[in-house]
Amino acid sequence: MKIESVDFFYCSMPEVLDIGDGSQDALLVRIRAGGLEGWGECEASPLTSIASYVCPMSHSACKPLKYSLEGKSLNDVEDIYSISRDAQQNSFDLLQANHTLSGIDIALWDLLGKKLGEPVYRLLGYKKSYPKLPYASQLFGDTPEQTFAKALSARDSGFRAIKFGWGPFGKKDVITDAAHLEAARQGAGDDIFLMIDAGTVWNDNVEAAQQRLAALKKINAFWLEEPFTNLSAGAYHELSQSQPSIALAGGEGCNSFEQANLMLKYAGLTFIQIDAGRIGGITVAKNVADVAESQNISFVNHTFTSHLALSASLQPYAGIEKDNICEYPVELKPLARELTLTNILPDENGFILTPEKPGLGMEVNLAILKKYLQNVEIRVNGKEIYYTPSV
Amino acid sequence: MKIESVDFFYCSMPEVLDIGDGSQDALLVRIRAGGLEGWGECEASPLTSIASYVCPMSHSACKPLKYSLEGKSLNDVEDIYSISRDAQQNSFDLLQANHTLSGIDIALWDLLGKKLGEPVYRLLGYKKSYPKLPYASQLFGDTPEQTFAKALSARDSGFRAIKFGWGPFGKKDVITDAAHLEAARQGAGDDIFLMIDAGTVWNDNVEAAQQRLAALKKINAFWLEEPFTNLSAGAYHELSQSQPSIALAGGEGCNSFEQANLMLKYAGLTFIQIDAGRIGGITVAKNVADVAESQNISFVNHTFTSHLALSASLQPYAGIEKDNICEYPVELKPLARELTLTNILPDENGFILTPEKPGLGMEVNLAILKKYLQNVEIRVNGKEIYYTPSV
Numbered sequence: 001m002k003i004e005s006v007d008f009f010y011c012s013m014p015e016v017l018d019i020g021d022g023s024q025d026a027l028l029v030r031i032r033a034g035g036l037e038g039w040g041e042c043e044a045s046p047l048t049s050i051a052s053y054v055c056p057m058s059h060s061a062c063k064p065l066k067y068s069l070e071g072k073s074l075n076d077v078e079d080i081y082s083i084s085r086d087a088q089q090n091s092f093d094l095l096q097a098n099h100t101l102s103g104i105d106i107a108l109w110d111l112l113g114k115k116l117g118e119p120v121y122r123l124l125g126y127k128k129s130y131p132k133l134p135y136a137s138q139l140f141g142d143t144p145e146q147t148f149a150k151a152l153s154a155r156d157s158g159f160r161a162i163k164f165g166w167g168p169f170g171k172k173d174v175i176t177d178a179a180h181l182e183a184a185r186q187g188a189g190d191d192i193f194l195m196i197d198a199g200t201v202w203n204d205n206v207e208a209a210q211q212r213l214a215a216l217k218k219i220n221a222f223w224l225e226e227p228f229t230n231l232s233a234g235a236y237h238e239l240s241q242s243q244p245s246i247a248l249a250g251g252e253g254c255n256s257f258e259q260a261n262l263m264l265k266y267a268g269l270t271f272i273q274i275d276a277g278r279i280g281g282i283t284v285a286k287n288v289a290d291v292a293e294s295q296n297i298s299f300v301n302h303t304f305t306s307h308l309a310l311s312a313s314l315q316p317y318a319g320i321e322k323d324n325i326c327e328y329p330v331e332l333k334p335l336a337r338e339l340t341l342t343n344i345l346p347d348e349n350g351f352i353l354t355p356e357k358p359g360l361g362m363e364v365n366l367a368i369l370k371k372y373l374q375n376v377e378i379r380v381n382g383k384e385i386y387y388t389p390s391v
Numbered sequence: 392m393k394i395e396s397v398d399f400f401y402c403s404m405p406e407v408l409d410i411g412d413g414s415q416d417a418l419l420v421r422i423r424a425g426g427l428e429g430w431g432e433c434e435a436s437p438l439t440s441i442a443s444y445v446c447p448m449s450h451s452a453c454k455p456l457k458y459s460l461e462g463k464s465l466n467d468v469e470d471i472y473s474i475s476r477d478a479q480q481n482s483f484d485l486l487q488a489n490h491t492l493s494g495i496d497i498a499l500w501d502l503l504g505k506k507l508g509e510p511v512y513r514l515l516g517y518k519k520s521y522p523k524l525p526y527a528s529q530l531f532g533d534t535p536e537q538t539f540a541k542a543l544s545a546r547d548s549g550f551r552a553i554k555f556g557w558g559p560f561g562k563k564d565v566i567t568d569a570a571h572l573e574a575a576r577q578g579a580g581d582d583i584f585l586m587i588d589a590g591t592v593w594n595d596n597v598e599a600a601q602q603r604l605a606a607l608k609k610i611n612a613f614w615l616e617e618p619f620t621n622l623s624a625g626a627y628h629e630l631s632q633s634q635p636s637i638a639l640a641g642g643e644g645c646n647s648f649e650q651a652n653l654m655l656k657y658a659g660l661t662f663i664q665i666d667a668g669r670i671g672g673i674t675v676a677k678n679v680a681d682v683a684e685s686q687n688i689s690f691v692n693h694t695f696t697s698h699l700a701l702s703a704s705l706q707p708y709a710g711i712e713k714d715n716i717c718e719y720p721v722e723l724k725p726l727a728r729e730l731t732l733t734n735i736l737p738d739e740n741g742f743i744l745t746p747e748k749p750g751l752g753m754e755v756n757l758a759i760l761k762k763y764l765q766n767v768e769i770r771v772n773g774k775e776i777y778y779t780p781s782v
Binding site for chain 1: 409622652657
């Protein structure tokens with residue numbers, strides 16, 4: 001079948017707050033071919049990504065994404081690999097390209113899965129998928145009391161793993177941070193996996209991170225995530241060698257295979273966290289999962305948006321049995337929470353499963369999409385080169 | 392003084408060809424404050440970069456660039472460092488941001504230089520600037536005969552260093568490539584520095600690059616540039632250890648300090664090539680120059696656009712005496728060639744000098760800017776959030 005259309009839908013909550021919550025807007029991609037449609041989601045600035053799809057060509061290595069999609073065939077997995085390679089080649093000087101390609105690639109896999117009647121993970125070569133233990137991923141409270149209450153609530157909801165991140169953590173003194181960590185552990189209880197996400201707060205300041213290691217050890221933190229700016233591999237490595245020893249997680253900011261590969265090679269990570277909605281899609285994320293597996297580094301999804309994105313982020317490592325932890329956002333804004341008609345829910349054992357239905361196995365709620373839709377129009381020299389298509 | 396306006400001007404040749412020539416369009420940035428104006432240029436997809444300046448906020452780490460600029464003070468270099476840090480912090484999940492920030496940062500330095508009556512390199516801490524030997528940077532011919540003629544012509548124009556890149560090189564067999572290399576050397580003569588740019592053609596295929604080393608050695612290539620995709624540090628390093636030994640150059644694709652830092656640390660480079668119009672501006676490029684100097688790796692500008700961009704790219708290493716090679720585009724399209732009222736020309740010894748006038752020392756030709764201007768209009772929900780300002 002031939003790709004007939006690639007459509008973007010920019011959705012947003014009426015009010016976007018200045019907080020580290022990526023579920024406040026969404027860029028959905030719909031690709032139609034052969035009477036079917038596939039859906040994907042970019043974890044990206046929606047307007048900027050739309051511009052990267054329709055912009056005029058600047059030169060041979062700075063082409064709009066549409067150049068690599070329009071009129072292409074989609075019949076088997078090789079077609080997706082070929083489009084992914086083409087897009088990266090044709091647009092490698094267009095910085096935004098990989099964020100945009102991510103949603104496109106996800107939609108292509110969804111579409112192909114529907115055509116072939118297979119869940120995406122099987123098309124990726126996995127024979128079966130393994131259950132993942134979801135960690136309730138949420139922001140620190142403004143005060144230790146709030147953090148305590150949030151931990152308690154997550155535990156009461158049945159989660160066996162909880163992650164706190166961002167908010168005030170790392171921004172004030174070590175004592176304040178220790179109070180939040182203690183509160184999180186007290187609220188969660190001793191039998192819960194507890195992850196801590198510093199949200200790159202220390203840039204590349206190794207000493208600032210080292211000062212928190214004792215408090216992290218005391219609460220038996222399962223990992224410390226993103227202490228430093230993405231790609232600060234030297235700082236990561238130094239921290240990985242520091243005492244007391246805490247497993248490091250990172251990589252969500254990686255926007256290409258090469259970036260993730262560098263982090264795998266040099267950063268001393270125990271966990272590599274990949275967002276299929278950023279790194280170039282499921283195709284690139286699967287490549288990272290393969291390399292991580294060969295180096296005995298655990299692959300974990302990064303997902304802070306809808307369950308469409310969650311399904312996409314699970315596919316690349318669905319079949320790796322030992323990598324059994326997954327990020328599971330629990331504070332989604334209504335837009336992200338309601339964007340799919342069904343959500344991926346923990347089973348009675350507290351595990352989640354990658355959907356078995358064809359493609360990503362998720363259905364977009366068009367009413368919700370319409371409710372939050374932002375109409376975009378771009379003109380160059382008076383000529384309309386983009387307008388939001390009809391739902 | 393306070394920043395009063397940040398304006399973008401997207402210029403383009405009437406026809407943009409599918410060739411590796413980055414001078415076919417341009418995104419100019421004009422910043423006004425205190426009765427003065429500074430100019431910068433982004434080496435970027437213009438429309439996509441404009442969108443990244445005006446887009447609505449997605450979350451706390453995905454803010455439009457304007458958030459870090461509007462209403463800010465600009466009185467000394469610390470103000471620029473502060474804006475640069477803020478922008479990288481506020482927009483680090485907005486992939487296009489660093490390309491856009493690059494032109495903004497360049498314009499800020501130009502503006503501050505004009506206010507303080509100093510060339511930018513002095514504001515960066517250099518006491519004086521040193522002459523640079525420009526290499527005529529051009530594309531390979533389609534045939535070895537054309538490559539020969541281009542080399543001869545560059546030599547006859549007085550250049551003592553010539554670089555060929557892109558075009559057919561690396562895409563066919565080793566014999567064809569050797570023929571181009573021989574033709575380039577024959578046309579240039581034996582006393583000319585001859586650089587070869589593979590334009591990332593071998594992705595991360597080390598063997599493909601190794602197969603060309605003998606031919607490169609035979610023509611005494613001064614360096615082999617970008618054999619691999621940017622950030623493929625492992626492949627670079629392996630090639631750097633291969634025989635016959637050829638100095639490697641790379642880094643033009645780096646979009647952040649962290650990326651360049653990784654290349655400096657792991658890629659086995661002899662030359663790091665930085666485009667101030669991509670990496671986040673003069674501020675970030677100077678940071679890279681400092682680290683490169685400490686590691687005894689030579690800094691070289693990457694410039695394939697206007698002489699405004701050329702001046703900007705010279706500033707970060709103007710004061711490093713030993714780093715005396717500079718890229719000098721010789722096949723600029725009229726837009727880029729005429730965009731400044733004066734150009735930076737080689738002196739009687741064949742060297743070029745960083746301008747001594749305040750700021751970047753270049754004046755934008757507004758008539759040319761108007762001639763090639765592309766009017767852009769962006770609306771979200773019917774509200775105009777961007778239109779091309781008046782020149």
